[in-house]
Amino acid sequence: MSELMQVPIALYEILALAHELDHPQAKQISRLAEDVITVTLADPDALVKLQNAAGNGYEIQFSRTESAG
Amino acid sequence: MADDGERVERIRPDPLPASPLAQKPSIKEQKPEPSGQRAPGFGASGEADNLVRFPAPEKPSRGRKRKSVEETYRVDYVKASKNTWAFRIRWMEDGGREPVIYVSRVNDKLFKMITKGRANYAAFKRQLIASHKSGAVRQSVRVDAGSNRAL
Numbered sequence: 001m002s003e004l005m006q007v008p009i010a011l012y013e014i015l016a017l018a019h020e021l022d023h024p025q026a027k028q029i030s031r032l033a034e035d036v037i038t039v040t041l042a043d044p045d046a047l048v049k050l051q052n053a054a055g056n057g058y059e060i061q062f063s064r065t066e067s068a069g
Numbered sequence: 070m071a072d073d074g075e076r077v078e079r080i081r082p083d084p085l086p087a088s089p090l091a092q093k094p095s096i097k098e099q100k101p102e103p104s105g106q107r108a109p110g111f112g113a114s115g116e117a118d119n120l121v122r123f124p125a126p127e128k129p130s131r132g133r134k135r136k137s138v139e140e141t142y143r144v145d146y147v148k149a150s151k152n153t154w155a156f157r158i159r160w161m162e163d164g165g166r167e168p169v170i171y172v173s174r175v176n177d178k179l180f181k182m183i184t185k186g187r188a189n190y191a192a193f194k195r196q197l198i199a200s201h202k203s204g205a206v207r208q209s210v211r212v213d214a215g216s217n218r219a220l
Contacts, residue, residue, distance in 0.1 A: 003200075004200040004201075004203060005158070005196075005197050005201045007200065008193055008200075009156065009172065009173045009179075009183070012175075012182055013179060015182065016178060016182060041193055041195075042192065044196050044198070044199035045203075046196070047200050048199060048200065
């Protein structure tokens with residue numbers, strides 16, 4: 001990955017790969033990839049914000065909640 | 070409601086004829102103050118010599134209406150080869166030049182996935198433009214379309 005604008009396409013690539021997986025957790029991966037794509041495309045500045053946050057020394061952590069299935 | 074009606078009658082510049090309500094002696098008729106156009110010595114119709122115009126840029130009467138910077142960016146795709154599509158960003162520069170940046174090549178399956186659904190594809194395009202404009206792209210013109218990337 002070299003440029004920020006390639007991230008949305010890379011997310012679709014992940015989704016396409018997940019569709020091809022023959023694994024019991026492939027559907028979970030697909031759902032996660034779809035959710036990430038939805039969130040990313042909902043805000044045009046989402047990736048820019050992430051990049052700026054990382055540049056300013058912040059990091060983003062994902063943590064599993066109790067309600068997660 | 071009646072008060073409002075009276076107020077409307079008072080400020081109406083062209084009163085209705087023979088309206089008893091409008092001719093009440095208690096209602097003070099409000100005439101608008103003469104504006105600059107109607108002030109003595111500044112009449113636009115009679116004394117054109119005294120008219121002083123502010124220097125304002127004249128609107129172009131001909132030619133296409135200029136688009137804003139936001140509108141000049143657009144995302145489209147071209148068929149790069151068999152079973153391969155390339156997404157690209159283009160924008161209009163002052164001299165009429167349209168530089169192009171190729172974002173990435175995708176195969177047919179991925180292309181259909183991305184362009185499926187009008188709203189989804191519109192959001193995808195907005196995201197590409199926003200990412201490009203953020204300054205993440207340091208190369209001014211990229212023409213290889215990421216051909217070294219595995220599909």
